[in-house]
Amino acid sequence: MDVETRDQEDLWGFRPLTIEDQIKRFFQDLNVYCPDLKSSNPEIADLIKRYPDKFIGFGFMNPNKDENYVDAKLQEISDLGLKDVKMLPTLQMFNPTENKKFEKICEYCEKQENSPLSYRL
Numbered sequence: 001m002d003v004e005t006r007d008q009e010d011l012w013g014f015r016p017l018t019i020e021d022q023i024k025r026f027f028q029d030l031n032v033y034c035p036d037l038k039s040s041n042p043e044i045a046d047l048i049k050r051y052p053d054k055f056i057g058f059g060f061m062n063p064n065k066d067e068n069y070v071d072a073k074l075q076e077i078s079d080l081g082l083k084d085v086k087m088l089p090t091l092q093m094f095n096p097t098e099n100k101k102f103e104k105i106c107e108y109c110e111k112q113e114n115s116p117l118s119y120r121l
Helices: 019-033 041-050 067-080 100-111
Strands: 058-060 084-087
Touching: 041 058, 041 067, 058 067, 067 100, 084 100
Parallel strands: 058 084
Antiparallel strands: none
């Protein structure tokens, strides 16, 4: 195969990763090699119970996961008494305008008292 016929391959036959693929791979590797870097919703709720005058509890979820996961996380956040839902579209690699589960999360937040949706672009 000559150089002109190869589509986005380097000399050894590997396709270069897009920046999106590189970021996604970085966070996948981070989860594998450093699993203790994140806190679970129950751990956050426990911290809030111990120091209610110091912290406001934010629940966390990934809207890229399936519908059952999103439903379970919304129920967990509600059961734990967390006041807000936090997502990170740029790190979780989702587009808020196109993700249907994000809409469901927004609807949940609208129904909750004192629950403004929080996300960072």
